[in-house]
Amino acid sequence: MEKTDIKNLSYPELEQRLCELGEKPFRARQVYGWLHQKLAVDFGQMSNLSIALREKLAESFVLTVPEPVEVRVSRIDGTRKYLFRLADGNVIESVWMQYHHGSSVCISSQVGCRMGCRFCASTLEGLERNLTAAEMLEQIYRIQALTGERISHIVVMGSGEPFDNYEALLRFLRMISDERGLHISLRNITVSTCGMVPGIRRFAEEGLPVTLALSLHAPNDEVRQKLMPIARSYPLSAVLDACREYFEKTGRRLTFEYSLVKGVNDNPKEARALAALLKGMHGHVNLIPVNPVKERACARPDKKAIQEFRVILEKAGIAVTIRREMGRDIQGACGQLRRSFLAETSGDEKEGG
Numbered sequence: 001m002e003k004t005d006i007k008n009l010s011y012p013e014l015e016q017r018l019c020e021l022g023e024k025p026f027r028a029r030q031v032y033g034w035l036h037q038k039l040a041v042d043f044g045q046m047s048n049l050s051i052a053l054r055e056k057l058a059e060s061f062v063l064t065v066p067e068p069v070e071v072r073v074s075r076i077d078g079t080r081k082y083l084f085r086l087a088d089g090n091v092i093e094s095v096w097m098q099y100h101h102g103s104s105v106c107i108s109s110q111v112g113c114r115m116g117c118r119f120c121a122s123t124l125e126g127l128e129r130n131l132t133a134a135e136m137l138e139q140i141y142r143i144q145a146l147t148g149e150r151i152s153h154i155v156v157m158g159s160g161e162p163f164d165n166y167e168a169l170l171r172f173l174r175m176i177s178d179e180r181g182l183h184i185s186l187r188n189i190t191v192s193t194c195g196m197v198p199g200i201r202r203f204a205e206e207g208l209p210v211t212l213a214l215s216l217h218a219p220n221d222e223v224r225q226k227l228m229p230i231a232r233s234y235p236l237s238a239v240l241d242a243c244r245e246y247f248e249k250t251g252r253r254l255t256f257e258y259s260l261v262k263g264v265n266d267n268p269k270e271a272r273a274l275a276a277l278l279k280g281m282h283g284h285v286n287l288i289p290v291n292p293v294k295e296r297a298c299a300r301p302d303k304k305a306i307q308e309f310r311v312i313l314e315k316a317g318i319a320v321t322i323r324r325e326m327g328r329d330i331q332g333a334c335g336q337l338r339r340s341f342l343a344e345t346s347g348d349e350k351e352g353g
């Protein structure tokens with residue numbers, strides 16, 4: 001039987017497993033603290049445990065730590081993009097951003113993605129596999145250890161669709177907010193979805209005070225279907241109903257992400273339709289001027305068009321922010337760094353910037 005990755009075990013599960021190994025329940029607190037607070041990389045570090053217990057743990061479990069294979073630091077804003085190699089050799093990317101209110105990590109939830117959004121680099125090679133909860137946690141643990149900065153905020157907005165990996169996502173959220181671990185408030189966590197309606201509804205039932213971000217990207221089904229294959233499975237009316245339900249059940253205001261793609265969804269007509277669509281919804285729009293990906297024929301609108309789009313929404317009473325471009329010089333867009341890394345290591349032509 002394959003050994004369990006010890007960082008996939010929640011506190012009660014760890015306690016149970018240690019009891020089965022003949023240990024007292026209080027040992028769980030020590031071991032969990034080593035793993036999820038002191039961010040130990042090896043059982044040998046657990047100095048307040050007997051050598052015999054450390055050996056027993058090493059025999060019963062694996063403790064895996066992703067290895068940073070590349071770090072890029074933005075000269076513009078200090079944003080850091082990390083490429084991590086997982087135990088099975090897959091690589092994933094995570095981003096660290098510093099804001100005035102603290103520091104935030106954007107994590108991946110899958111290796112690759114199967115959603116096929118037209119402008120996105122993460123999905124170009126399809127889905128490789130789901131990440132485990134431990135692999136999601138570790139992106140934060142390693143970055144906190146490497147930067148020496150306490151992470152206060154998390155956005156699940158990297159590669160992958162979090163609701164396509166629901167169980168691991170939930171396990172991750174419970175463990176990262178556990179007071180016996182890093183204890184990051186669920187209120188400081190945002191989960192972004194392309195609009196998988198059953199996932200949104202199920203998530204609403206969990207009653208966690210997490211912010212939900214919906215990748216909207218269009219004010220009607222016709223335009224949305226051009227950009228996002230998932231829109232063929234769930235019409236906008238169903239997606240927005242699920243969002244309303246999320247607000248009602250959790251009291252959390254929503255974020256509507258809208259990546260502006262020149263000539264596709266950036267027209268004043270679309271801005272007006274978007275304002276009408278979102279009237280009365282509890283949330284705000286986050287405009288993201290699209291990050292052009294070389295394999296994708298998606299261009300960014302000019303500044304004037306972006307401003308015009310924003311003003312139309314504001315005049316209609318919709319709250320709008322324009323996403324600050326963090327790490328533009330270090331391939332900040334989803335999946336770009338991983339992709340250029342894969343291309344380099346497989347001998348393909350290297351693409352800069």
Ligand code: SAH
Nearest residue numbers: 120157160161192193194215257259290291
């Ligand atoms: N699968 C989730 C989370 C991943 S991406 C989702 O779809 O929400 C986080 C956000 O970045 C999404 O809104 C996604 O549509 C957007 N995005 C991806 N690639 C982009 C690009 N090249 N330019 C602008 N936005 C992009």
